[in-house]
Every structure is written in structure tokens, then in C-alpha cells.
Amino acid sequence: MTTATEKTTVTALQTHPEVARARAALQRALGDPAAGAAHAPLARAADALESDPTLVLTRDGQYRWDCLSELVRQLKLLARQAALARAGGPGKVNPQAPRELDALVVRIDQLVDQITAAARPDWDTPAHRAALAEAVLPADHTLATIAAALRSAAGPAAALAPDHPRVRELLALADRITGAVPARCVRSAADARARERYGHLEGQMVWLESRRSPGSLSLGSLHLPDDTPGYLYLARGDADRSKTVHVDDVLRLIPDADKRAQEEKATAQARREHALELLEARKLQERITVETADGQVVTGLLLDYSDHHLWLHRHDVEGVDRDAPWRAPLGRVRALTGAP
Structure with a gap:
């Protein structure tokens, strides 16, 4: 027995904005004389969408539909060029346009075959909808990245007023998101961010400023330890002076070579201005x-x-x-x- 909730869900899927957008695009293409030989495969795509609106709600389905939209756009241009080539009209004419148009129609037909093959008659069953929902939910590492970004964004405000209601609300939201993610995924996401941002500097001398010590730069050799994923280790000669900082607590990280270059540039500018004053005298x-x-x-x-x-x-x-x-x-x- 179909419940009222299931009926509402089915109706919502049939009128989903992505479905409506794809349906309207197909209707425009079918009503355009430029469709020509591609009219039949485009009509098959329209029928498939009506039989299974979830075709455009999965990642693979969205990719196929985007490809089809691009081919239809090219179809309009090639149809116009092919008509000019056949008529032998004046101006610049692509003599290969008719052949390219035929090849494009074949590609559209092959893509529509993939779309129709993916259509399922049981698309409106609760089990299939649940499986599709599971497939399109954000991955664990995506959720971990979102939670870390939220904490990082709220960090400056939390340092100023940790008991502010909005600050506590945002940090609690980040905690709830993190609670839905296995700890290994949180560490993995943090490690990925650390290596993406600073992996190219590993082993180099860098200046680091952290949220724990804002305004203070520490110089050391940068390392990304495998046993503490998501953390940066700044080796400074001995263990007592070395630092371990989480990637989301890094305010600034400047390669020593860049810092020295900036300082040398500033010094050179000051010397130039002083020399000019002396020369003018x-x-x-x-x-x-x-x-x-x-x-x-x-x-x-x-x-x-x-x-x-x-x-x-x-x-x-x-x-x-x-x-x-x-x-x-x-x-x-x-x-x-x-x-x-």
C-alpha cells in the first residue's frame, strides 16, 4: 500500500527543478527545426525522462544530461553550417559541416542509448529511492571538510568571545557534523588539506604563525608526520622549542626564502630612497x-x-x-x- 508520504515524494521527484529543467530543454530542442535527424533520439530521451525522472538526479545521470545538452548546443550550430554548405551560399562556409553533423547525430543517438538503458521502471519504489539517496549523499571526507571549514571560520570569533551564542551554535553544528563521520575520515580529510596546502614545502625552512600565538612567527623546518595526520610539525633544533600545529590553526605560513626576499626588497627600496636624497644634494x-x-x-x-x-x-x-x-x-x- 502506497502511503501519502510516498505519493508526495513521487510527485516531488516528478516536478523536481532539475527534472523540470531537463524536460524544458528537451522540449525546446524537439521544437527546433535544427533537430533534424536527431529528433528521434531526442524524443527517446524525453520518453525516458518521463518514465524515470530520477535519471537526472544521480551523479552519472547529471553528467550524461549535461553532455546531451552540450551536444544539442553544437547541433544547432552545425545544422546551420551544414545548410549553408549544401546551399553553397556566400561567405565563409565549412564544407565538412554536413559530415560533422551526421557524426554528431550518431553521438547523440549513442548517448541517448546510455540514458534509456539507465531508466528503471521501479524508480518510484521506496527501496530504489533510498539507494539513490545513499549514493548522492555527501561522502564522509566531504562532511569532515565542511566541519573543519566551519570551525576555522568561527575560530577568530571564538577566540574573542567563546561564549557568544552564535559562536557556540556554529561550533555545536560542526560537532554534530563531525559526529556523523568516522574519526578516521576526519583525520584523513585534515591530512589531505595539510598536504594540499603545504606538502610542497615539506623539508623547507618556513615561518609559521598559529591561532595559539597570533602575531608571533616561528622559524623551523616543516614536516607532515604520518603518525599525526592533519598536523604540521615545525622542527626547531630541539623538542622543547619545536611546535606541532593543526592545519586548521595555521594563520600564516611563509617560506623562509620568500620572507628573506621580501625583507631584501624592502631594504633595497629604503636604500634607493636614501641614496636619491643624498644624490639630490x-x-x-x-x-x-x-x-x-x-x-x-x-x-x-x-x-x-x-x-x-x-x-x-x-x-x-x-x-x-x-x-x-x-x-x-x-x-x-x-x-x-x-x-x-
Whole structure:
């Protein structure tokens, strides 16, 4: 005996937005003269959808229907090009369009065969609907990722006001989601996030800032231990100074090389601006002494300078023609003084 709830569920499936969208798209395609030889297979697809509306509610079914929609879109374009090619009209004409159109119709027919083969006469039975529902439910690792993202999003607010009703509500929701997932899946999802975000930096020196110590950066060698999935281990010379941080507690992680490059860039910019101030107080052909960041000291006549470089001639660089201009980037100038 069919219950009222089951009748309501069946009706809801028949009028589901995805089903209605697929039905409307097929009706438009069937009403378009461009359908041509593809009209018959498209009509079979429409019949299959009416016989089993769940065809577009599974992952495989949605994929097949998306493919069919794309082929129908191509069909309209090729039908127009094929008509021009047959008529020999003016302008750019694709002479292969008729042959390509025939091949496209074959592909549509083959795809519709797959769609109709998947249709089931028992689609409206509770057992089949339950099996389909199980198949399209989010996977455990997806739920674990959602729960972790929710905790991470609520983290800053939780640090400021852990007893705030909204904060407690969100964290409780994350706990309920986690409760529906086996612990191994939670760890697996966290480990996947850690390796996706930071796996390419394993073994490198990095600076890490965590939620436990906001505003404080720690330098160490990054490792992703297999025995603690989802955690980052920052080796800092000895066990007492080393740190273990969960991937969702990482606020910032900067490769040491990138940090040093940023610092060097900032230092070079400061040197350039300082050198420009000193040069603006000098006159061309004035004798000056320049000390670079690598320790080179050169004395000569100021030939010229720009926003980024200075040039000296009549300089004292050994092994170089003293009349050939010597150039120094302003970002590398550590000191600039007058020379006797």
C-alpha cells in the first residue's frame, strides 16, 4: 500500500527543478527545426525522462544530461553550417559541416542509448529511492571538510568571545557534523588539506604563525608526520622549542626564502630612497665615494644618476678602464659620501 508520504515524494521527484529543467530543454530542442535527424533520439530521451525522472538526479545521470545538452548546443550550430554548405551560399562556409553533423547525430543517438538503458521502471519504489539517496549523499571526507571549514571560520570569533551564542551554535553544528563521520575520515580529510596546502614545502625552512600565538612567527623546518595526520610539525633544533600545529590553526605560513626576499626588497627600496636624497644634494662631476651592500668601495666623479642607478667615471675600480662608466643600482648603495 502506497502511503501519502510516498505519493508526495513521487510527485516531488516528478516536478523536481532539475527534472523540470531537463524536460524544458528537451522540449525546446524537439521544437527546433535544427533537430533534424536527431529528433528521434531526442524524443527517446524525453520518453525516458518521463518514465524515470530520477535519471537526472544521480551523479552519472547529471553528467550524461549535461553532455546531451552540450551536444544539442553544437547541433544547432552545425545544422546551420551544414545548410549553408549544401546551399553553397556566400561567405565563409565549412564544407565538412554536413559530415560533422551526421557524426554528431550518431553521438547523440549513442548517448541517448546510455540514458534509456539507465531508466528503471521501479524508480518510484521506496527501496530504489533510498539507494539513490545513499549514493548522492555527501561522502564522509566531504562532511569532515565542511566541519573543519566551519570551525576555522568561527575560530577568530571564538577566540574573542567563546561564549557568544552564535559562536557556540556554529561550533555545536560542526560537532554534530563531525559526529556523523568516522574519526578516521576526519583525520584523513585534515591530512589531505595539510598536504594540499603545504606538502610542497615539506623539508623547507618556513615561518609559521598559529591561532595559539597570533602575531608571533616561528622559524623551523616543516614536516607532515604520518603518525599525526592533519598536523604540521615545525622542527626547531630541539623538542622543547619545536611546535606541532593543526592545519586548521595555521594563520600564516611563509617560506623562509620568500620572507628573506621580501625583507631584501624592502631594504633595497629604503636604500634607493636614501641614496636619491643624498644624490639630490650633490652636483654632477663632484667626487664621491660609494659603498655597496656587498662591501665594494668605489670613488669617482658623479657622471649621472636616475631613479634606480648612479654612474661614476674617473673611478678607482681595479682592472676597469677608469674612463668607462661604472654603474651601481641605488638599492645596493649602503653609503654615499663626499670624497677629498
